[in-house]
Amino acid sequence: MTTEPRRLRNYINGEFRDAADGRTTDVVNPATGEVYATAPLSGAADVDAAMAAAEEAFPAWRDLVPAERQKVLLKIADAIEARAEDLITVESENTGKPLALTRSEEVPPMVDQIRFFAGAARLLEGRSAGEYMEGMTSIVRREPVGVCAQVAPWNYPMMMAVWKFAPALAAGNTVVLKPSDTTPASTVLLAEIIGGVLEELGHPKGVFNVVCGDRDTGRLMVEHPVPAMASVTGSVRAGTQVAASAAKDVKRVHLELGGKAxxxxxxxxxxxxxxxxxxxxxxxxxxxxxxxxxxxxxxxxxxxxxxxxxxxxxxxxxxxxxxxxxxxxxxxxxxxxxxxxxxxxxxxxxxxxxxxxxxxxxxxxxxxxxxxxxxxxxxxxxxxxxxxxxxxxxxxxxxxxxxxxxxxxxxxxxxxxxxxxxxxxxxxxxxxxxxxxxxxxxxxxxxxEMPHGGFKKSGYGKDLSAYGFEDYTRIKHVMTSLG
CATH class of the missing domain: 3.40.309.10 (Aldehyde Dehydrogenase; Chain A, domain 2)
Structure with missing residues (x-):
C-alpha cells in the first residue's frame, strides 16, 4: 500500500484554502527523498486575498494597547509549547532534522523569543517630550509600519517564522508569511495554532496569514502594493532581487542573507x-x-x-x-x-x-x-x-x-x-x-535580547532584540503650539 501525500493549504483570513487555481507542488522528506505532502503553488489571486485580509485587519490590530498584543503573543507561546511534540514531528519530516535536537535546541528558544517580543510590545522607547523651539512642544511617536510581507528560509522553518512574525505582531503590524517551498509544513501548523489563539481572543482573522509557494509567489508578495515592508531571509541573490523590487514603490526592506563566518x-x-x-x-x-x-x-x-x-x-x-x-x-x-x-x-x-x-x-x-x-x-x-x-x-x-x-x-x-x-x-x-x-x-x-544581523552582502536590519523590534516600527514627530 502507498500512503497518499498529506495536503497542506494556505491560511488566509482565518481559513485554510487551496490555491485559487488549484496548482500544487510536491514536498519531499529529505531523509528519504520521498514525497510526503503537497502544498499550494500560490499565484496572484492568493497573494491578493492574503494582502486584503491583512490590510483589513491592520487598523484594529494597530489600535490595540500594547498589553493586549502582549496577551496574544504570550498565549501563542503557551499554545506552541503545548503543541511542541506535534511541531517537532512535522518539522523533522519537513527537514529531516534529529527529533531530539529539534526538541531541545529549537522549540525552547522559539517560545522564549515569542515571550521576549511580548514584553517588548510594552516597552517602545523614545526621546522624552520637550521644548526645542520656543512656544512649541515636540513628542515622538513610534507606530507600526503596516502590512508586512515576510519570506522565511528552509534551514530553520519554524524558528525563522517566529523571528518574522513575533516582532511584527508585537509592534502592531499584520503579516503575510511565505515559507520555503521545500519546508512549508511546520509553518502551516503554526498558522493553525496562531489562528486558534486569535479566534479564541476575538481578534481579526487577517492578522496572520500564510501563503505557500515558490520564488514567483515571493516576488508577487514583495511587489504587491499593500505591504509597507518586506522582510526576507535567504540568499544574496534573493536579497538583491527583493531590494530591487521593493525600490519601485520605496518599500521598506529587512534582509538577512548569507554568511561566511x-x-x-x-x-x-x-x-x-x-x-x-x-x-x-x-x-x-x-x-x-x-x-x-x-x-x-x-x-x-x-x-x-x-x-x-x-x-x-x-x-x-x-x-x-x-x-x-x-x-x-x-x-x-x-x-x-x-x-x-x-x-x-x-x-x-x-x-x-x-x-x-x-x-x-x-x-x-x-x-x-x-x-x-x-x-x-x-x-x-x-x-x-x-x-x-x-x-x-x-x-x-x-x-x-x-x-x-x-x-x-x-x-x-x-x-x-x-x-x-x-x-x-x-x-x-x-x-x-x-x-x-x-x-x-x-x-x-x-x-x-541581543541583535542578530550583518553588514555588506549579508544584508541589513536586525532580528531578535529591541533593535529587531524597532525595525518593525516607524517614527513620527508631533509638534504642538503651547499658545
Missing part, C-alpha cells in the same frame, strides 16, 4: 575546546546556518595539530535519520543543495586536501559526511562562497594583521569568532572584525 584561532587558544566547539558549530544542522563555523583561520604554529584534531572530530561526528539519538545532524534540505555542496568538493583546486569526509552518505535521502578541507588559499571558491553544508575549511595565518585581512576578505559580514586567552587581543579583534556578531571563545549561541 571566520573562526580565528590563535596559538594560545585552548585547542581541545576550540576543536570541539567549532565542530559542533560547523556541523550542526548540516552546516545549513548563515552563522555556521565553516571558515577556520588558525595560526601557523598550531595549524597541523588543529587540522589533525578537527579531522578526528569530523570522523567522530554522525549524521543519520531523525529518530537516531546519536546523530548531530540530518540530511541536507533538498536534492539541489546536495548537488551544490558536492560541487564545491568536486571543484576543489589541486592544492586543497580533503582531510575528512567529502562524500555523500548512503543512497537514500540527502546526507553528506562531515568534511574538513585544508591547504586552501584566500581566493579559492570554497573560501569565498557560502557552501551551506557540513564542510569546514581551514587556512593558516602568520600574524594578527593577516588574520584580520583574511577574515574580512569576503563579501559576507554576518558572524565571526575569535579564540584566544589574550583579553586585549580579543578586544582588538572584536573591533577589527567587520561582522555583525563577534563571539569570543565560543561560536553560535544566540539570545533573544
Amino acid at each position: 571566520p573562526v580565528v584561532v590563535f596559538e594560545d587558544a585552548d585547542l581541545a575546546k576550540a576543536v570541539e566547539d567549532i565542530a559542533m558549530a560547523g556541523y550542526f544542522n548540516a552546516g545549513q546556518d548563515c552563522t555556521a563555523a565553516t571558515r577556520v583561520l588558525v595560526h601557523e604554529s598550531v595549524h597541523d595539530e588543529f587540522v589533525t584534531a578537527l579531522a578526528k572530530a569530523a570522523a567522530d561526528t554522525k549524521t543519520g535519520r531523525p529518530d537516531d539519538e546519536d546523530v548531530l545532524y540530518g540530511p541536507l534540505n533538498n536534492a539541489n543543495q546536495l548537488k551544490q555542496v558536492a560541487g564545491f568538493i568536486d571543484r576543489l583546486p589541486a592544492h586543497a586536501k580533503v582531510e575528512a569526509g567529502g562524500h555523500r552518505v548512503g543512497d537514500k535521502g540527502y546526507f553528506y559526511a562531515p568534511t574538513v578541507v585544508s591547504g586552501l588559499k584566500q581566493d579559492d571558491e570554497i573560501v569565498q562562497n557560502e557552501v551551506f553544508g557540513p564542510v569546514i575549511t581551514v587556512q593558516s595565518f602568520t600574524d594578527e594583521d593577516q588574520a584580520v585581512a583574511h577574515a574580512n576578505g569576503v563579501e559576507y559580514a554576518l558572524a565571526s569568532s575569535v579564540w584566544t586567552k589574550d583579553h586585549a587581543r580579543a578586544m582588538r579583534m572584536s573591533k577589527r572584525l567587520d561582522f555583525g556578531c563577534v563571539w569570543i571563545n565560543t561560536h553560535i549561541p544566540l539570545v533573544a
Whole structure:
C-alpha cells in the first residue's frame, strides 16, 4: 500500500484554502527523498486575498494597547509549547532534522523569543517630550509600519517564522508569511495554532496569514502594493532581487542573507575546546546556518595539530535519520543543495586536501559526511562562497594583521569568532572584525535580547532584540503650539 501525500493549504483570513487555481507542488522528506505532502503553488489571486485580509485587519490590530498584543503573543507561546511534540514531528519530516535536537535546541528558544517580543510590545522607547523651539512642544511617536510581507528560509522553518512574525505582531503590524517551498509544513501548523489563539481572543482573522509557494509567489508578495515592508531571509541573490523590487514603490526592506563566518584561532587558544566547539558549530544542522563555523583561520604554529584534531572530530561526528539519538545532524534540505555542496568538493583546486569526509552518505535521502578541507588559499571558491553544508575549511595565518585581512576578505559580514586567552587581543579583534556578531571563545549561541544581523552582502536590519523590534516600527514627530 502507498500512503497518499498529506495536503497542506494556505491560511488566509482565518481559513485554510487551496490555491485559487488549484496548482500544487510536491514536498519531499529529505531523509528519504520521498514525497510526503503537497502544498499550494500560490499565484496572484492568493497573494491578493492574503494582502486584503491583512490590510483589513491592520487598523484594529494597530489600535490595540500594547498589553493586549502582549496577551496574544504570550498565549501563542503557551499554545506552541503545548503543541511542541506535534511541531517537532512535522518539522523533522519537513527537514529531516534529529527529533531530539529539534526538541531541545529549537522549540525552547522559539517560545522564549515569542515571550521576549511580548514584553517588548510594552516597552517602545523614545526621546522624552520637550521644548526645542520656543512656544512649541515636540513628542515622538513610534507606530507600526503596516502590512508586512515576510519570506522565511528552509534551514530553520519554524524558528525563522517566529523571528518574522513575533516582532511584527508585537509592534502592531499584520503579516503575510511565505515559507520555503521545500519546508512549508511546520509553518502551516503554526498558522493553525496562531489562528486558534486569535479566534479564541476575538481578534481579526487577517492578522496572520500564510501563503505557500515558490520564488514567483515571493516576488508577487514583495511587489504587491499593500505591504509597507518586506522582510526576507535567504540568499544574496534573493536579497538583491527583493531590494530591487521593493525600490519601485520605496518599500521598506529587512534582509538577512548569507554568511561566511571566520573562526580565528590563535596559538594560545585552548585547542581541545576550540576543536570541539567549532565542530559542533560547523556541523550542526548540516552546516545549513548563515552563522555556521565553516571558515577556520588558525595560526601557523598550531595549524597541523588543529587540522589533525578537527579531522578526528569530523570522523567522530554522525549524521543519520531523525529518530537516531546519536546523530548531530540530518540530511541536507533538498536534492539541489546536495548537488551544490558536492560541487564545491568536486571543484576543489589541486592544492586543497580533503582531510575528512567529502562524500555523500548512503543512497537514500540527502546526507553528506562531515568534511574538513585544508591547504586552501584566500581566493579559492570554497573560501569565498557560502557552501551551506557540513564542510569546514581551514587556512593558516602568520600574524594578527593577516588574520584580520583574511577574515574580512569576503563579501559576507554576518558572524565571526575569535579564540584566544589574550583579553586585549580579543578586544582588538572584536573591533577589527567587520561582522555583525563577534563571539569570543565560543561560536553560535544566540539570545533573544541581543541583535542578530550583518553588514555588506549579508544584508541589513536586525532580528531578535529591541533593535529587531524597532525595525518593525516607524517614527513620527508631533509638534504642538503651547499658545
